[in-house]
Amino acid sequence: MFDSANIIVGLEIGTSKVCAAVGELNENGALSVIGIGQSKSRGVRKGEITDATAAEEDIRNAIVEAEQMADVEIRSVYLGVTGSHMRGFNNHGVHPVVSADREINEDDVQDVVRNAKAVNLPAENYVVHAIRQHFTIDGQRGIQNPVGMLGARVEIDVHVVHGNLNRIRNSIRTVKGLQLEVEEVVFGGLASSLAVLNNTQKELGALVIDFGAGTTEYVVYSNGVVKHTGVLAVGGDHISNDLAYGLKLPLGRAEQLKLEHGGASMDEALRGKSIALTNEVGLPARNVNCDHLRRIMSLRIEETLQLIDQDLARQGLHEYLRAGVIICGGGARIPGIQDMAERVFQMPVMLGQACSINGLSDALKQAEFATTIGLVKFGSLQHKSKAGKGGLLTGIKETIGSLMPGRRG
Amino acid sequence: MSAFQSDAGGFASKTLSIRVFGVGGAGGNAVTRLLLNPPGDAKLTVLNTDSQALAACPVPDKHSLGAADMRGLGAGGDPGMGQAAAESDEERLKEMCAGADLIFIVAGLGGGTGTGASPVLARIAREAGALVLAVVTLPFDCEGSRRRKQALLGLEHLKAEADGVICLPNQKVFKLIDENTSLVDTFEFTNELIADGVRGIWRLVTQTGLINIDFADLRSALKGRHAESFFATAEATGPQRAKEIIEKIMSSPLLEGGEMLTGAQSVLVSIMGGSDLSMAEVNRIMEQVNRHAEGAHLILGAAIDAHYNQRLSVTLVASRFQVEAPESPGTIESHRSVAADAPEMETHFLKRNESVQHTQRFVAPPPELSAEKTQELLQARGMTGGGRRRKSANSFQQQLPLEIVSKGRFEKSEPTLHKGEDLDVPTYIRRGILLN
Numbered sequence: 001m002f003d004s005a006n007i008i009v010g011l012e013i014g015t016s017k018v019c020a021a022v023g024e025l026n027e028n029g030a031l032s033v034i035g036i037g038q039s040k041s042r043g044v045r046k047g048e049i050t051d052a053t054a055a056e057e058d059i060r061n062a063i064v065e066a067e068q069m070a071d072v073e074i075r076s077v078y079l080g081v082t083g084s085h086m087r088g089f090n091n092h093g094v095h096p097v098v099s100a101d102r103e104i105n106e107d108d109v110q111d112v113v114r115n116a117k118a119v120n121l122p123a124e125n126y127v128v129h130a131i132r133q134h135f136t137i138d139g140q141r142g143i144q145n146p147v148g149m150l151g152a153r154v155e156i157d158v159h160v161v162h163g164n165l166n167r168i169r170n171s172i173r174t175v176k177g178l179q180l181e182v183e184e185v186v187f188g189g190l191a192s193s194l195a196v197l198n199n200t201q202k203e204l205g206a207l208v209i210d211f212g213a214g215t216t217e218y219v220v221y222s223n224g225v226v227k228h229t230g231v232l233a234v235g236g237d238h239i240s241n242d243l244a245y246g247l248k249l250p251l252g253r254a255e256q257l258k259l260e261h262g263g264a265s266m267d268e269a270l271r272g273k274s275i276a277l278t279n280e281v282g283l284p285a286r287n288v289n290c291d292h293l294r295r296i297m298s299l300r301i302e303e304t305l306q307l308i309d310q311d312l313a314r315q316g317l318h319e320y321l322r323a324g325v326i327i328c329g330g331g332a333r334i335p336g337i338q339d340m341a342e343r344v345f346q347m348p349v350m351l352g353q354a355c356s357i358n359g360l361s362d363a364l365k366q367a368e369f370a371t372t373i374g375l376v377k378f379g380s381l382q383h384k385s386k387a388g389k390g391g392l393l394t395g396i397k398e399t400i401g402s403l404m405p406g407r408r409g
Numbered sequence: 410m411s412a413f414q415s416d417a418g419g420f421a422s423k424t425l426s427i428r429v430f431g432v433g434g435a436g437g438n439a440v441t442r443l444l445l446n447p448p449g450d451a452k453l454t455v456l457n458t459d460s461q462a463l464a465a466c467p468v469p470d471k472h473s474l475g476a477a478d479m480r481g482l483g484a485g486g487d488p489g490m491g492q493a494a495a496e497s498d499e500e501r502l503k504e505m506c507a508g509a510d511l512i513f514i515v516a517g518l519g520g521g522t523g524t525g526a527s528p529v530l531a532r533i534a535r536e537a538g539a540l541v542l543a544v545v546t547l548p549f550d551c552e553g554s555r556r557r558k559q560a561l562l563g564l565e566h567l568k569a570e571a572d573g574v575i576c577l578p579n580q581k582v583f584k585l586i587d588e589n590t591s592l593v594d595t596f597e598f599t600n601e602l603i604a605d606g607v608r609g610i611w612r613l614v615t616q617t618g619l620i621n622i623d624f625a626d627l628r629s630a631l632k633g634r635h636a637e638s639f640f641a642t643a644e645a646t647g648p649q650r651a652k653e654i655i656e657k658i659m660s661s662p663l664l665e666g667g668e669m670l671t672g673a674q675s676v677l678v679s680i681m682g683g684s685d686l687s688m689a690e691v692n693r694i695m696e697q698v699n700r701h702a703e704g705a706h707l708i709l710g711a712a713i714d715a716h717y718n719q720r721l722s723v724t725l726v727a728s729r730f731q732v733e734a735p736e737s738p739g740t741i742e743s744h745r746s747v748a749a750d751a752p753e754m755e756t757h758f759l760k761r762n763e764s765v766q767h768t769q770r771f772v773a774p775p776p777e778l779s780a781e782k783t784q785e786l787l788q789a790r791g792m793t794g795g796g797r798r799r800k801s802a803n804s805f806q807q808q809l810p811l812e813i814v815s816k817g818r819f820e821k822s823e824p825t826l827h828k829g830e831d832l833d834v835p836t837y838i839r840r841g842i843l844l845n
């Protein structure tokens with residue numbers, strides 16, 4: 001058995017799969033993933049739980065599988081959350097330094113972060129993250145760590161990610177129902193970006209897109225910090241649903257067809273061809289036109305990428321993306337999505353792999369594990385910052401207990 | 410990501426070139442109304458075969474049609490003459506249409522000029538590359554069946570040429586006003602409605618505000634659809650205005666008490682308010698529209714105008730497309746085993762008549778229905794407020810398919826709305842791409 005203090009578990013309750021990964025921090029602070037568990041997800045739509053009973057069972061299966069593989073008992077998780085209700089924006093906080101010697105200390109930093117976090121949001125909203133961008137001391141911008149510096153006024157820019165309190169509680173409640181503690185909730189897109197980007201890419205500026213089954217999240221980095229985040233409640237399920245509708249197939253068939261013959265563009269080799277479908281006894285039932293299949297798919301994928309592109313254009317972020325676009329999530333497996341994205345964004349596009357953790361086996365580098373692996377990574381950063389090394393995220397951590405009134409324990 | 414819901418950033422729509430043509434006597438009168446409170450920098454033009462009527466019209470930009478052959482005497486109620494007049498002036502009309510992005514054609518159908526010339530103008534405008542929307546009236550019942558037939562025939566021609574035709578049956582307008590109103594006042598009232606409709610759509614594509622509609626959005630929603638549309642407009646003030654305005658719209662006889670919405674494939678909503686207009690109000694209105702027009706492609710624009718202090722105005726255009734769907738969803742037989750593995754898709758066709766065009770709705774494939782389920786569904790529909798159409802005047806009544814519009818996989822989740830567009834509807838349908 002391992003020392004549970006060094007065990008970090010990430011849990012993504014995705015629309016198509018529930019996935020749990022177990023990470024272990026060794027005494028040198030190095031992280032390795034020692035187990036992963038997966039289950040088909042049946043109680044989630046568009047990234048949010050719609051059937052708690054089914055979700056609970058799927059989570060249990062994923063957790064048990066991860067426990068067996070890692071040979072640990074899982075007691076708490078870093079929980080990924082997403083959904084159309086989640087939003088991100090940049091905010092600013094100001095704090096006068098009160099100490100007589102004007103030396104900025106850790107308390108000043110906490111205070112200015114708290115100010116930046118105190119955004120005027122409706123009561124039903126919950127701030128999931130206030131991610132530090134940079135500090136300004138007496139008007140001097142771009143300071144990374146102000147502790148120990150001298151100044152009268154310290155300011156901070158943060159990227160705030162918030163969501164609907166009740167909808168976030170919904171996920172937490174389901175996890176707690178399984179006697180698991182939630183260490184922290186983490187925006188799924190942020191987790192994915194932690195898994196697939198290296199520091200150089202964050203510095204140069206990059207867009208990470210997690211194209212999932214129910215949602216597509218995206219995160220923009222520049223100068224090493226998070227500049228923008230977004231969620232579209234559109235994903236692979238929409239592709240399947242479009243195909244079911246357009247080709248007049250049941251959803252299950254459409255999904256299967258998408259996986260076997262799908263692609264983001266028209267393939268010359270397929271032009272004019274059709275796919276013969278068989279019925280339950282294996283006899284030919286009807287033909288599906290390949291042109292239609294690809295046309296329906298490519299329009300949806302193109303539109304989804306365009307919506308992100310338009311949002312970036314509105315935010316004026318294109319010029320910051322010097323390392324290009326990285327796509328992860330199951331959508332990264334769609335043949336031709338890379339070319340399609342290069343056309344839409346007019347910049348280099350790569351398919352993401354969970355690369356930021358050493359020693360991951362190839363099986364764990366798959367694009368759809370990005371969120372889960374990223375959650376482990378997130379947890380490890382929190383661990384380290386607690387140990388005083390300073391992490392990416394704000395030190396202020398509201399205990400999850402405060403999210404769940406009356407249901408502690 | 411805040412930018413996904415609203416966008417205050419300027420959209421350079423101000424450069425759109427918009428022209429409004431009033432054709433014939435009624436068209437001229439409606440454009441005159443528009444002149445009193447003109448929509449921005451839209452260019453207003455009146456065309457008529459009747460030089461006397463033209464002379465009396467206060468719109469500065471007016472042109473006689475077919476002056477060479479008709480000597481300015483009007484088309485005398487003969488659409489053939491109206492058509493010939495417009496065709497003889499084709500070159501001039503072409504010049505007028507050149508460079509326009511959006512062209513409105515306003516006319517009263519039933520006479521000779523409006524009925525005959527409008528389809529010609531629509532074709533020329535379309536060929537010039539503009540999005541062509543016609544706003545027309547249909548005659549009163551009391552004008553007789555010949556005019557009525559003539560008007561309906563003209564409507565068909567117009568639908569074939571224009572991207573969208575918005576219909577205002579004069580007889581229905583009658584229900585909006587006091588029975589004892591004179592015919593002239595009724596006309597005036599209709600003219601104001603037409604002007605409102607044109608202003609509403611103009612606003613939708615030009616004004617920036619809470620939610621902008623791109624002209625491209627409107628274009629892609631309507632271009633080539635040959636839609637037949639119905640519209641309603643309402644205003645309200647006070648704290649309950651959002652609720653009130655929806656009630657007004659839904660009870661409008663122009664929308665058959667909201668039933669025109671039920672069958673619509675596309676609904677344009679233009680909301681205008683003062684600086685007190687809130688996103689919550691916009692949402693409330695859209696929720697209601699969405700409920701009534703389930704499965705329709707919603708196009709929403711909301712704008713702020715300082716003059717609208719406390720006042721809220723909504724223009725709604727509900728359209729049914731004339732283009733046949735690629736295949737009728739009802740014609741594909743699905744075998745039982747296949748149907749069984751798609752439990753989320755609760756779409757049911759009880760009766761289907763191939764001649765009725767309701768095929769472009771967002772409907773998933775039909776699983777087989779048991780007799781009990783059929784009964785259950787019929788009852789459910791009865792409880793939710795009755796059939797699609799009440800009026801027995803409608804000869805389709807017995808044959809109309811009863812369908813429950815399904816969003817397939819997304820039935821039970823919150824719709825994914827982006828700028829008023831329902832992204833759960835397949836992209837290819839929203840873009841109007843035909844599979845064939």
Ligand SMILES: Nc1nc2c(ncn2[C@@H]2O[C@H](COP(=O)(O)OP(=O)(O)OP(=O)(O)O)[C@@H](O)[C@H]2O)c(=O)[nH]1
Pocket residue numbers: 432433434435436438439458459483484485486487516517518519520521522523524546547548549552556579595596597599600
């Ligand atoms: N709403 C409204 N409808 C009108 C008005 N004048 C006429 N109509 C209607 O429009 C139809 C066509 O009338 P006109 O527009 O006068 O006819 P025209 O197109 O000029 O054709 P000709 O007179 O035959 O050259 C009539 O049958 C009426 O139903 C008007 O001022 N307002």
Ligand SMILES: Nc1ncnc2c1ncn2[C@@H]1O[C@H](COP(=O)(O)OP(=O)(O)OP(=O)(O)O)[C@@H](O)[C@H]1O
Pocket residue numbers: 012013014015016017018041046047048211212213214215216235236237255258259262328329330331333334335367368
């Ligand atoms: N080869 C492929 N072609 C097309 N789609 C694919 C392919 N492989 C996987 N997908 C799609 O990717 C999606 C699953 O991605 P992923 O596992 O990232 O989603 P998720 O995490 O369960 O969902 P979400 O994060 O949206 O809640 C499914 O819709 C699946 O159909």
Ligand SMILES: [Mg+2]
Pocket residue numbers: 012014015188210212213329371
């Ligand atoms: Mg995911």
Ligand SMILES: [Mg+2]
Pocket residue numbers: 433434435459462483484520522
């Ligand atoms: Mg006349």
